Amino acid sequence: MSTIISYRPNTQKIRNGFKNILTPSILEDVCVKITGRRTYSVVELNDTYNKGRLITLTHNNTTHYITLSENRIEGRNSSLQSVPTAINVFFADPNPNKKLWYYFVPHTGNPFTDYHLVYYRLMMTAGIEFLNLDNYYTGLLLPYFTVDDLIAERSRNQSSNRSNNSSFVSKTEDKIQLYAKTYGANKYESTVFGVALSKIADRPIDVFAVSEQDLINLPASSLATFSELGNISVYNTSLRLNRLAPDNEDTLRLRSAAYNYNLFDRIGMKKCALCGCEIPEIIHGAHIWGVAEIRNCAMIDDEQKYAHATSGHNGLWLCHNHHKLFDSNLLAFNTDGRCLIRSSIPQEYETFISDSITAGSLQQNILSDNFLYYLIQRNSAINLSSYSAV
Ligand SMILES: [Zn+2]
Known part of the structure; x- marks a missing residue:
């Protein structure tokens, strides 16, 4: 019953770049924690470079994949970027007897910022177990048990600088949606979200791979992982397209995905601007300048029409x-x-509507210059003097 630890010593750029951080005490500690024994033999593989900061340990016919933390925690993006790669390598192994672990190597810097803690919870939800978290962190960290849990925490901890977010999670009555950016620093983050969601989803998951311009999909290794999971469908959409296609089920789904992504990015998680309701199934992105009106506007070209129809400024959550x-x-x-409420309606309607509204004015963060531009387009078709303030 021998134990073999294997790894690829080189990183993409540095010969022995990965091997250099693997001290005997790290390897022994990993071995003891997984097998309860101190003895192991090492096999170095030189077929390719190290991916995912992974070592593998085989014992009792089970392959244990152990992804190591960075030893210098600097930018939050870089300190966890090997995790999605490790997940993809793990899922690519057809052997069913396998486990995925995370191990903290001695490090400098703080690997327990709010961002890291949320990420660790996602990793736990995705099925990654932590070998030595207790040595470094005294708080309690648990996986998410439901998608609602995950959405609620994302909502509570929204960064004011939303450009740091590259993945947004929501749901409708029949689907869970993951909006995943395919460009920029955090483009791999969605792999961890996707696997975590797949473990706790009570309905199928649609992943919308959102590219900036040309349709670019998620990395092939992430797509393979999603395909392996079985409950995830991936769709590609773009924030810029050269035309506003006629509505059918497919074009509407992709355009809505780009629009919702932009709304999340601009004003945060779903919350009705008038009553504060946060139940994602019944909250929609509401266009200010409507898609039908945009389509009929003779003064702008097709590319501009698509941009207006999907702009995060052209809407709010209701x-x-x-x-x-x-x-x-x-x-x-x-x-x-x-x-404002239309004045000519029956008094009991007016009372019902005004009682349902807890915020009579929109928050300042919604009222961007572009939002007001869209509002002027919309209001040009109605007579505001026949309305009165809530
Ligand atoms: Zn409402």
Whole structure:
């Protein structure tokens, strides 16, 4: 019953770059924690360079993949970027007897920022077990048990600098959605989100790979992992397309994905701007300048039409009721962001509507210059003097 630890000593750029951090005490500690024994033999593989900061330990017919933390924790992006790679290598192994672990090597810097802690919870949810977390962290870290858990925490801990986020999670009554950026520093993060969601999902998952311009998919290794999981479908969409295609199920889904991504990116997680409802299934992105009106506008070209129809400035989150009331022009907004109710409706309707609204004015972060531009387009078709403030 021998134990073999194997690894690839070279990094992509440095000969023995990975081997140099593997001290005998690290290897022995890993071996003891997994097998309870101190003896192991080492095999170095030189077929390719190290990916995912991985060592593997085989024992009792089981292959243990152990991904190591960085030894210098600097930027938060770089300190966890090997984790998605490790996940993909792990999933590519057809052997069913396998486990994936994370191990902290001695390090400088702080690997327990809020960002790291959320990421570790995602990793736990994705099925990664921590070998020596207790040596470095005294708090309690648990996986997410439901998608609602995960969404609620994302909502509580929204960064004011949302450009740091590259993945957004939401759900409708029949699907869970993961919006994943395929460009920029955090483009691999979605792999961890996807695997974590797949473990706790109670309904199928749609992953929208959002590219900046040309349709670029997620990395092939991540797509292979998602395919292995079985409950994930991947769609490609772009923040810029050269035309606003006629609506059918497919074009609408992809355009909605780009629009929702932009709304998440601009104003954060789903929350009705009028009543504060946060139940994702009943909250929609509500267009200010409507898609039908954009389509009919003769003054702009197709590329601009697509950009307006998907702009994060051209909308806000509204719950189902408030969205319908807004689209029926029973509700409106003036350019100060005040919510208005149409005056000519029956008194009991007006009372019902005004009782349902907890915020009579839109928050300042919604009222961007571009938002106001769209609001002026919309309001040009209605007579604001026949409305009164909530
Ligand atoms: Zn509402």
